[in-house]
Every structure is written in C-alpha cells, then in structure tokens.
Amino acid sequence: MKILYCASEALPFSATGGLADVAGSLPKALRKRLIGCRVVLPLYDSISQEFKDKMKFLTSISVPVAWRRQYCGIFEAKIDGVIYYLIDNQYYFKRSGGIYGHFDDAERFSFFSRAILEMLPYIDFKPDIIHTNDWQTALVPAYYRLFYANDSWYQGIKTLFTIHNIQYQGQYGTEILEDVFGIPKYSSQLLEFNKDVNLMKGAIECSNWVSTVSPTYAEEILDPWFSHGLDPILHERSWKLSGILNGIDTVNYDPETDKDIFENYNIESFKKKLENKQRLQERLNLEVNPTVPLIGMVTRLVAHKGLDLVKAGVDNIMENSNAQFVILGSGELEYENFFRWMQEKYPGRFSLCLGFVPELSRKIYAAADIFLMPSKSEPCGLSQMISLRYGTIPIVRETGGLKDSITDSGDGLGNGFTFKTYNTGDMLHSVHRALGAYNKDKKGWQMLVERAMECDNSWGKSAGEYIRLYKKILES
Secondary structure (H helix, E strand, O other): OEEEEEEOOEEOOOOHHHHHHHHHHHHHHHHHOEEEEEEEEEOOOOHHHHHHHHEEEEEEEEEEEEEEEEEEEEEEEEEOOOEEEEEEEEHHHHHOOOOOOOHHHHHHHHHHHHHHHHHHHHHHHOOOOOEEEEEEHHHHHHHHHHHHOOOOOOOOOOEEEEEOOOOOEEOOOOHHHHOOOOOHHHHHOOOOOOOEHHHHHHHHHHHEEEEEEHHHHHHOOOOHHHHHOHHHHHHHHHHHEOOOOOOOOOOOOOOOOOOOOOOOOOOOOHHHHHHHHHHHHOOOOOOOOOOOEEEEEEEEEHHHHHHHHHHHHHHHHHHOOOOEEEHHHHHHHHHHHHHHHHHHHHOEEEEEEEEEEEHHHHHHHHHOOOOEEEEOOOOOHHHHHHHOOOOOEEEOOOOOOHHHOOEHHHHOOOOOEEEEOOHHHHHHHHHHHHHHHHHHHHHHHHHHHHHHHHHOOEHHHHHHHHHHHHHHHOOO
C-alpha cells in the first residue's frame, strides 16, 4: 500500500500547529507498519539550513495555475526513514512574516495542490491513496476529479481528506474560481457554497472519504454549533465521514529522557517530579512549596480554548484553595491583560508567561500536578495526552478529542477529571474535585497518576486505525 501524505506544514521542516505534529509523526508510524507513506510539503524559505542541506534536487517542471504556468522545483529529503518531497517556487514560498496570512494564499496553495498531482509521474511514485489535510490541500481531490481521474497514468488513485479544524475552510469570492484556481464555470458547483468558494466543501464533495482527528469531533461537526456552516454538506456526505484520534510522539515526549525538563523521572522514580516542581517555582517566582497543588495551562489565549471560563472562575480557585496557577501562551489582549492582573493580585501564587517557549512548556508539563483544558471546542488536542505522559492529571471539558482521550476518575478507573457543559460552575466543580483528591487522598492520587502514565496515546495505535481506513477506502 502506497500513501502520499499532503500537508502545508510538517515537522521537522516547518510548524505552526498540530497539523505539523501529525504530518511529522503519522508517516513514521505507518512506515513501521510497512506502509509506504511519503510526504509532500512546500519548500518554505524559513526551513532551516540544516534541513535544506539534506535535500536533493530531483527535477523541475511547469505547473498550470489557471491560464498561466509556473516553475516548480522538486526536492527530496529522507528523515527518519520517511521520504519527503518539497515543492519549490520562490515567488510563492520565499516569504517573511509566517507561512500563512499572505494576500495571495489562495493562489499559493492552489499552485501547491496542482504541483502535487503534476509531480507524480516525474518522481515515479503512483500512490494508492492521496491523503490531503485542511484547506491548504483541499483542492487536490477537486483537481484530481476534474483533470486527472481519466488519465491512464493516474486512474485508480483514491483520495482521503482530513479535517483538523473545521473553522478554517478556505473561503473566497467566486471571482477567483477561473482566474486563480482554473476551475471551469461548468464545474463551479463543486466548490461553491453559500455564494462563495469554499475549498473545504470542495474536498468533502470530491474525496472518496473524509476523516477528522477524533471520533467525537466527527459527530460534533454534524451539529451547527461546531460546523461553522458546513453541517448541511457533511450531513449529505455523512456516509463517508469518520474520526481517528491523533496520537503523540511518545519518544519525543518522555519524562525519562526529556532534555528540557529539570529532572528526568518515570513511574518508578515519580518522586523526582517534585524536583521539577520546586525548580519551576523558583524560576517563576512562585512560593517554593512542593506540597501545594500546581495547576498548569499551555494554550493560545483565545476564547474557544475556554479562557472565558478561566477568567470567570480563577478568583474562586485562588481564594478557596491553596493552589498555584501557571499559564504559558499568548493571544487576545483581553486575556493577556486579565492574567497580568491576576499575577499582580496573587503574587507568589499566579504566574503568566507570555509567548510560546517550547522548553518552558515541557517544564510546565513535568512540574504541574493538574493540567486545565476547558475548551469550547477541541478537534483532538495534544496537551492532554502530553500531560498524561508526564503524570500531570488533566481536567477537560468533554468535547472532541478531549472526550475521547480523558475519562473521569470518579469511578476509580479514569485518567482525569471531566465536565460536560460549557459552564464556569461545572468547570469549578471539577477543579475543586481534583484539588480535594490531591490534598486529601495521597494514595488515590498516586494510583490516578500511575493510570495516567500508563495510557497508550502513541502514534502506533492511531496508525493502526488509519491502515484499517486506508484498506476500507481501497475496497470501496
């Protein structure tokens, strides 16, 4: 079985979010199962020279972009046994200011999508399935149906489209259909939705199958509350919709070997976790006290991460418990200013660390006792799985991948604390349950920590689910 995994970002080359983690981990896990998975992504100028030096130039081709043709260089790199193809065009990808958010993103990623299909005969790799991800590669299934499916070389290729976050759909005015995308008017219905062009809608329409990054999220996006308008299309195509929970790289996230934490530990040497806690307290000017519960958050400071619940409830937590609170992240000014005020209001107990500092995030996972994720929506979520790996107990709202990976410990079998409704009171109830368990039942807490650290959220488990889905698509 041969898979071409198409992504706009992938570790270790480029990353802005969870897609890069998936694109960097899933292909490796598939190859360990003897699945021939290769990855294609843009050759951004921001990719470090270390990785550029490992690339080999294969060839250059001319790629149609509507009425014009553009240069496309094809480079190859092999990292950890995975073959990567990097698509070069300096006009589109040699940009400062990030890999997204440019005035011509529609054209940049339409070029990338068309280049993916155009390059295949030149690299002598005909995949059984082209696996595309999010709106940046959503045109691949549409282009395949319109321009390649009946070509003898391309015949028989199946397509899978994965929705990582349905909020970002690739919506544009209809005027770019012909001039930018090269989609003829008689086929415009494939991409048109609510009087606009919607690339995600086109991928849902044209792909052989559609997946999401957790089973619960696959159900949720059929609901208007979560779908950002696409629920009618998804209902019509629900027969080809399913969800597979993402995993994490358990080698990369391993408290026993992690070089970024203060002290390494495992289940047997769990007491060493206290050293991480004390050292973090010292670094962040918190009262150094290993017995107080430390609540951690590593998050973007935006509304859908549940920050309005935290904003409404943090005084209650601080005034009715002995807990300390650490937040690492950046985002909306409203939340940044509020948490600055909390830091001034509760000196020695509350710490705000603005920005995203990867080594500090690891130290928080390792030092905290409790990890809070009260998200309004969360397609999959990785932080709750990372916190389990480090023996830090998650408190989550039951949505998306949070619901699929965290179960409430009230029955003596779960691995965290959960709440259902998006409500400050319900969140506080779970927080105080967790704080009570930490303070009053040390033996029970230790058992909970051991269950958490024994959870299998590896990519090997998720890869098995993807292989079953790939086989189902090929048999259909």
